[in-house]
Amino acid sequence: MSLVLGIETSCDETGIGIVRGSTLLANVISSSMEEHARYGGVVPEVAARAHLEAIEPAIRAALAEAGVTLADLDAIAVTSGPGLAGALMVGVGAAKALALALDRPLYAVNHLVGHVGADVLRDDGTALELPTVALLVSGGHTSLLLVRDLTSDVELLGETIDDAAGEAFDKVARLLGLPYPGGPHIDRVAAEGDPAAIRFPRGLTLPKDLERHRYDFSFSGLKTAVARHVERLRDAGQEVPVADVAASFREAVADVLTAKAVAACQDLGVPRLLLGGGVVANARVRALAEERAAAAGVSLRIPPLALCTDNGAMIAALGAQLIAAGHAPSALDVSADSTLPVTHIQA
Amino acid sequence: MILAIDTSAGTSVALLDEDGTVIAERSTPDTRRHAEVIGPFLAEVLAAAPDVRGSLTAVAAGIGPGPFTGLRVGLAAARVLALGLGIPVLGVPSHEAVALRLLVAGEVAGRFAVVTDARRREVAVTVYIAALPIPAEAEPAHLVERLAFAPAPGLTVHEVAEIPAVWLARAAQARSAAGASFSDAAPLYLRAPDVTLAAPKRVSA
Numbered sequence: 001m002s003l004v005l006g007i008e009t010s011c012d013e014t015g016i017g018i019v020r021g022s023t024l025l026a027n028v029i030s031s032s033m034e035e036h037a038r039y040g041g042v043v044p045e046v047a048a049r050a051h052l053e054a055i056e057p058a059i060r061a062a063l064a065e066a067g068v069t070l071a072d073l074d075a076i077a078v079t080s081g082p083g084l085a086g087a088l089m090v091g092v093g094a095a096k097a098l099a100l101a102l103d104r105p106l107y108a109v110n111h112l113v114g115h116v117g118a119d120v121l122r123d124d125g126t127a128l129e130l131p132t133v134a135l136l137v138s139g140g141h142t143s144l145l146l147v148r149d150l151t152s153d154v155e156l157l158g159e160t161i162d163d164a165a166g167e168a169f170d171k172v173a174r175l176l177g178l179p180y181p182g183g184p185h186i187d188r189v190a191a192e193g194d195p196a197a198i199r200f201p202r203g204l205t206l207p208k209d210l211e212r213h214r215y216d217f218s219f220s221g222l223k224t225a226v227a228r229h230v231e232r233l234r235d236a237g238q239e240v241p242v243a244d245v246a247a248s249f250r251e252a253v254a255d256v257l258t259a260k261a262v263a264a265c266q267d268l269g270v271p272r273l274l275l276g277g278g279v280v281a282n283a284r285v286r287a288l289a290e291e292r293a294a295a296a297g298v299s300l301r302i303p304p305l306a307l308c309t310d311n312g313a314m315i316a317a318l319g320a321q322l323i324a325a326g327h328a329p330s331a332l333d334v335s336a337d338s339t340l341p342v343t344h345i346q347a
Numbered sequence: 348m349i350l351a352i353d354t355s356a357g358t359s360v361a362l363l364d365e366d367g368t369v370i371a372e373r374s375t376p377d378t379r380r381h382a383e384v385i386g387p388f389l390a391e392v393l394a395a396a397p398d399v400r401g402s403l404t405a406v407a408a409g410i411g412p413g414p415f416t417g418l419r420v421g422l423a424a425a426r427v428l429a430l431g432l433g434i435p436v437l438g439v440p441s442h443e444a445v446a447l448r449l450l451v452a453g454e455v456a457g458r459f460a461v462v463t464d465a466r467r468r469e470v471a472v473t474v475y476i477a478a479l480p481i482p483a484e485a486e487p488a489h490l491v492e493r494l495a496f497a498p499a500p501g502l503t504v505h506e507v508a509e510i511p512a513v514w515l516a517r518a519a520q521a522r523s524a525a526g527a528s529f530s531d532a533a534p535l536y537l538r539a540p541d542v543t544l545a546a547p548k549r550v551s552a
């Protein structure tokens with residue numbers, strides 16, 4: 001079993017993970033989230049600066065956590081895309097240097113497929129069954145994938161055509177005067193609210209939209225609808241029922257995410273749904289996914305939360321899977337590709 | 348042996364012997380492909396002599412100034428290469444490589460400025476006083492509006508588009524030999540990140 005170190009720098013988390021085959025040995029995450037808080041969203045230049053400062057200490061910490069030395073490593077894996085270009089380049093530059101310093105092969109992999117790969121690291125003894133539909137939702141992406149083979153056959157079913165779902169949570173949180181990141185704060189406030197208080201729009205769910213965008217998402221209209229609602233109340237001098245707005249907004253997001261994911265399972269005859277990405281931490285998204293999957297006879301898999309948010313262990317795990325499947329290493333001139341398509345599992 | 352990396356302009360990687368003899372060098376003026384070319388460049392210089400990995404004593408890193416995205420690629424590579432090889436990383440201002448080259452070639456005397464493009468109609472300027480073995484900084488790297496940049500009388504200006512890693516390595520060797528200190532390889536950004544703290548905009552009229 002290959003001992004692989006994975007480097008993830010696609011957004012605001014510097015993640016270094018170490019795995020042996022499908023066994024997790026270390027998962028070190030250094031987040032620049034607090035530096036972005038005052039701006040209400042991830043600032044790419046701030047994220048890229050933080051990656052440069054964090055990467056070497058995070059590698060040292062991961063080696064210590066795993067109890068291995070650099071010389072023990074068999075391969076280096078790195079996220080080459082999709083993600084923020086300047087942030088990705090820090091990881092790619094570092095990964096190439098580490099692979100060359102140690103004279104080990106480099107595997108440049110797809111961040112989204114990495115989220116699916118995280119599932120092989122769960123320690124409950126159950127293996128990922130394929131094919132599976134995967135719903136990956138975070139501040140940086142909202143994608144629905146069909147995974148037939150983790151290392152050779154992944155298809156994009158749909159993705160957001162505007163904001164990522166996590167971004168919508170951040171923007172609505174700002175509107176409501178809640179702190180960044182929006183997800184956990186909206187979740188907290190929404191617990192006291194009525195999810196049926198306001199009927200916010202569900203993006204791309206009308207019949208005419210479904211023809212072209214059956215599995216795509218859109219959250220820009222929802223965000224605008226929430227803003228309009230809040231402005232109307234404030235203009236009229238009324239108090240904004242923050243809990244109800246938060247709960248109704250969260251319900252709209254959870255509804256459309258889970259409805260489309262379960263519909264994909266049914267349409268494609270794939271009775272398995274995997275969730276990944278930081279939005280999995282959202283209690284309502286999880287609960288509604290469980291409820292709808294059960295009703296549709298779809299088995300639902302959710303990796304542990306520490307492996308759902310962006311991390312290097314999932315990148316290392318995908319690298320180890322590629323090695324086990326006999327894939328050749330990536331070329332040393334591989335680039336960071338901010339729009340790397342999901343069909344490119346390895347770059 | 349010393350390996351030097353500079354990505355503050357194009358990408359330049361060099362491998363030198365202890366006495367400053369160049370063993371291998373790879374450079375490109377391309378300012379858009381740092382993350383790609385750093386891999387093959389490093390691979391080639393590491394393969395240029397027997398047991399380079401075991402013979403290297405330090406990695407010299409150009410700390411800029413330069414456009415941030417590219418600059419970070421070289422610094423990340425230098426720091427992690429040094430970590431992987433268990434040797435120190437020596438941060439050297441990128442302009443110092445040019446200053447040393449000019450001094451050794453006898454092209455400068457007195458006070459002189461090394462200038463590179465900083466984008467956004469600005470230039471990055473470091474003013475040196477001719478001195479060997481280490482060029483002395485009279486004014487550390489700073490940004491000046493290109494059109495407003497008026498060098499003082501007697502100050503010669505040398506604007507360059509490339510930073511040679513060979514001379515960065517020699518600058519590091521000169522500092523080492525003289526017992527001078529090195530920076531901790533922190534980048535010379537000279538600019539705060541671009542961020543706008545816009546309040547949420549109204550969506551209804």
Ligand SMILES: [Zn+2]
Nearest residue numbers: 111138277310
């Ligand atoms: Zn992600």
